[in-house]
Amino acid sequence: MRRMLTMSVGIGFLVTIFAIPVLAGGPGTTAANFLKIGVGARATAMGGAFTALADDSTSLYWNPAGLAQIKGGELSATYNLWFEDIRQGYLGVGFPSLGGTLGLAANYVDMGTLEGRDEAGNLTGNFTASDLELMVGYAKKISPKFSLGFGAGIVQDTIAEDKESAFLVNVGLLTELSKPLFLGLVVQNLGSQLGSDPLPLTLRGGLALRLDPFTVALDVVKPTDDDTYFCAGAEWWIGGLAALRAGYKSNQDIGSGLTVGLGFNLATVELDYAYVDYGDLGNTHRISLGFKW
Numbered sequence: 001m002r003r004m005l006t007m008s009v010g011i012g013f014l015v016t017i018f019a020i021p022v023l024a025g026g027p028g029t030t031a032a033n034f035l036k037i038g039v040g041a042r043a044t045a046m047g048g049a050f051t052a053l054a055d056d057s058t059s060l061y062w063n064p065a066g067l068a069q070i071k072g073g074e075l076s077a078t079y080n081l082w083f084e085d086i087r088q089g090y091l092g093v094g095f096p097s098l099g100g101t102l103g104l105a106a107n108y109v110d111m112g113t114l115e116g117r118d119e120a121g122n123l124t125g126n127f128t129a130s131d132l133e134l135m136v137g138y139a140k141k142i143s144p145k146f147s148l149g150f151g152a153g154i155v156q157d158t159i160a161e162d163k164e165s166a167f168l169v170n171v172g173l174l175t176e177l178s179k180p181l182f183l184g185l186v187v188q189n190l191g192s193q194l195g196s197d198p199l200p201l202t203l204r205g206g207l208a209l210r211l212d213p214f215t216v217a218l219d220v221v222k223p224t225d226d227d228t229y230f231c232a233g234a235e236w237w238i239g240g241l242a243a244l245r246a247g248y249k250s251n252q253d254i255g256s257g258l259t260v261g262l263g264f265n266l267a268t269v270e271l272d273y274a275y276v277d278y279g280d281l282g283n284t285h286r287i288s289l290g291f292k293w
Contacts, residue, residue, distance in 0.1 A: 029197065029198075029225050030197055030198055030199060030200040030201075030223075030224065030225045031157065031164075031166075031193070031194035031195060031197035031198070031199060031200075032131060032133075032155045032157060032166065032189075032194050032199055032200065033200055034088070034107075034109040034131040034133075035107075035133065035155070035168075035188070035189050035199065035200055036200055036202075036223070037080070037082070037088060037109070038050075038061075038062075039058050039061045039062075039078055039080075039088075039090040039092075039107060040056070040058035040061070040062075040076065040078055040090065040272070040286075040288050041078060041261055041263075041272035041273050041274040041286040041287055041288035042056075042058075042235075042245065042261070042263060042272045042274070042288065043058060043062055044247075044259060044261065044274040044276060044286050045233070045245035045246070045247060045259050045260060045261020045262075045263075045272070045273070045274035045275075045286075046217060046231075046233025046234065046235060046245050046246070046247040046259070046261075047231045047232055047233040047246075047247020047248045047249045047257070047258075047259050048219060048221075048231040048233070048247065048249055049206060049208075049217035049218055049219045049231040049232050049233035049247060050062040050063070050206070050217065050219070050231075050233070051063050051172075051184035051185070051186055051204045051205065051206030051217075051219050052174065052182040052183055052184035052206040052207055052208035052217060052219075053066075053182070053184075053206075053208045053215065053217050054066025054069075054172075054174070054184065055069035055070070056070065056074060056076055056092075056094070056290065057070070057074045057075060057076040057092030057093055057094040057103060057105070057290070058076055058078075058090070058092050058105075059092075059094065059103065059137075059139070059149070060092060060103045060104075060105040060135050060137045060151040060170065061090075061092075061105065061107070061170070061188075062186070062204075063149070063172040063174060063184045063186045063204070063206075064103070064137045064138075064139055064149030064150050064151045064170050064171065064172045064186075065139050065147040065148055065149035065172040065173050065174035065184070065186075066139070066147075066149065066172070066174055066184075067094050067100075067101040067102075067103045067137060067138070067139035067149050068100060068101050068139040068140060068141045068147035068148075068149060068174070069147070069174075070094040070095070070096070070101050071096075072095070072096070072292055072293055073093075073094070073095040073096075073292065073293045074093070074094045074095070074290065074291070074292050074293075075091075075092070075093050075290065075291045076090075076091070076092045076093075076288055076289070076290040076291075077089075077090070077091050077092075077288065077289050077290075078090040078091075078286060078287070078288040078289075079286070079287050079288075080284065080285075080286045081284060081285045081286075082284050083278055083281040083282045083283075083284055084112075084281065085111075085112040086109065086110070086111050086112065087109070087110045087112075088107075088108065088109045088110075089106075089107075089108045090105070090106070090107050090108075091105065091106045092104070092105040092106075093105070098138065099140060100138055100139055100140030100141070101138070101139050101140070101149075102136070102137070102138055103135075103136070103137040103138070103139070103151065104135070104136055104137075105133075105134070105135045105136075105137075105151070105153075106132070106133070106134055106135075107132070107133040107134075107135075108130070108131070108132050108133075109130060109131040109132075110128075110130050111128070111129040111130060111131075112128070112129075113126050113127070113128055114126065114127055114128070114129055116160075127159065127160035128158075128160065129158065129159045129160070130158050131155070131156070131157050131158070132155070132156045132158075133153060133154070133155050133156075133168075134153050134154050135151045135152065135153030135154075135168075135170070136151065136152060136153060137149060137150055137151030137152070137170070138150065145175060145176040146173070146174075146175045146176075147173065147174045147175070148172075148173050149171075149172050149173075149174075150169060150170065150171045150172070151169065151170040151171075152167070152168070152169050152170075153167070153168060153169075154166070154167055154168070155167075155168055155191075155194060155199065157194055157195075164194050164195045165194070166191055166192045166193060166194040166199060167191050167192050168189050168190060168191030168192075168199055169187075169190045169191060170186065170187065170188050170189070170190070171186070171187045171190070172184065172185060172186035172187070173185050173186075180209055180210050180211055181207065181208070181209055181210075182207070182208045182209075182210065183205075183206070183207055184204070184205070184206045184207075184208070185204070185205050185206075186203070186204040186205075187201070187202075187203055188200075188201070188202040188203075188204065189201050189202055198224070200223055200224065200225060201223070201224040202221060202222065202223045202224070203221070203222045204219055204220070204221050204222075205219065205220045206218060206219040206220070206231075212237070213236060213237040213238070213240070214234070214235070214236055215234065215235040215236075216232075216233070216234045216235075217231075217232070217233045217234075218230065218231070218232050219231040219232075226251075227251055228251075229249060229250045229251040229252075230249070230250045230251075231247065231248070231249050231250075232247060232248050233245065233246065233247035233248075233259075234246055234247070235263075237263075237265075240265060241264065241265055241266075242262070242263065242264055242265075243262065243263035243264075243265070244262065245259075245260065245261040245262065245263065245274075246258075246259065246260050246261075247259040247260075254278050254279045254280070254281055255276070255277045255278040255279040255281075256277055256279070258277065259274060259275065259276050260274070260275050261273050261274035261275060261286075268291060268292045268293060269289070269290065269291060269292075270288075270289070270290035270291075270292075271287075271288070271289055271290075272286075272287070272288040272289075272290070273285070273286070273287055273288075274286040
């Protein structure tokens with residue numbers, strides 16, 4: 001049963017990969033591009049290589065099937081001090097329910113105050129811009145080694161007084177290929193158009209090798225509006241109390257693609273930090289605080 005499900009979803013994943021070139025429109029042809037900004041300091045510090053590792057309340061973003069790994073209640077809050085005065089906040093909750101695990105998430109980006117200009121380049125006054133994503137999801141273990149999950153939600157883009165909305169879905173699977181090796185497959189941002197532009201549909205496939213206290217992971221990512229890129233990450237837990245993390249993301253237009261971070265586990269509280277260098281645009285910092293019960 002598990003093998004048939006894995007093959008079915010895997011075939012669907014490959015079909016979507018071959019369909020993407022038809023859907024692709026090149027850079028700048030999709031809306032709600034804040035959905036490309038990774039959430040959670042742990043995943044960010046590992047270069048975004050989290051598709052086969054997702055196991056916390058950020059799973060609705062990285063791989064909804066990862067919700068099934070949450071054993072109790074869990075809440076995670078992330079603050080991202082991005083460049084150009086852009087701020088991002090993410091709040092996720094996961095808890096066992098309905099024979100599986102339910103998840104709720106809110107992803108908010110504030111782009112601050114911007115200068116407005118007319119077609120001639122004259123100042124017309126300042127305005128604000130922001131984006132919001134709200135999502136609910138569910139995951140279930142079909143077998144001890146195989147999980148399926150999905151998330152459905154709404155995206156809202158606000159520029160001054162103009163607001164546009166769209167619906168989207170994330171679908172994923174997570175399976176244990178062998179004792180230390182895990183596979184994850186995800187379709188992100190499958191949904192309606194936001195205004196006249198499509199959402200940034202993205203396919204992710206990942207492998208993770210969990211060799212306690214070391215973990216290494218590799219993701220292959222294909223957005224509809226850009227080239228395929230790769231994410232690689234590593235994590236080393238020291239005494240189960242502190243973690244060192246590093247990662248790399250290829251095909252970056254700005255910055256080196258290198259990421260680093262730290263993590264601390266204090267019983268039911270987790271604190272994570274990630275640092276990402278965006279070259280001439282500056283450095284970014286993410287801080288996540290998690291609670292378990």
